Amino acid sequence: AAPTETTAAPTETTTSAAPVTVTETVPIETTSETPAETSLATTVTTTTTAAPASGDTTTSTTKAAPVSSILYGDTSMDGRVDITDAVLLNKAIAGAVELDTNARQNGDCKQDGELTLEDAVTLLQFLVHVISSLPQ
Incomplete structure (x- = not known):
């Protein structure tokens, strides 16, 4: 019998990057039309996910309404x-x-x-x- 040669197919390994969440407080300016109870800050949450293979980045931003103090x-x-x-x-x-x-x-x-x-x-x-x- 003739000897056979076996070659393993190349494997591709990818790693998944975990989403990164950044929360920051952004001051807002009050006006005479703004109630006195309105907070002077709002929270902005940004989630960024990087795809490891292509390097593309997706960013979404959510702004919360001012909260009454x-x-x-x-x-x-x-x-x-x-x-x-x-x-x-x-x-x-x-x-x-x-x-x-x-x-x-x-x-x-x-x-x-x-x-x-x-x-x-x-x-x-x-x-x-x-x-x-x-x-x-």
Whole structure:
């Protein structure tokens, strides 16, 4: 029998580059038409992915709307006022949790500079539609 020669086919190895996410805070200018509660910054998130074989780059940019710095009742700082805010406010009043400065300011539903049981009652009244707006 004649000897046979075997040659392995060349293999191509590629590596995948992980996306790179860059988050930066960009100041925005307020005008007389801008409410006083509007934050002076917005967040810009940019994701860049490089394809290793061709070197092409894809970039997408997302801009978040300015966030209100005072949303009375929003002690959880999630952008909405709901029952979880009332629970967190009651825990803060009882001393079980500590709220940061912004959350304390949001929890001051009576606008008297203190977090008291009156703030918790006012928030609950707002949630069950006894009162129509905060602060009171």
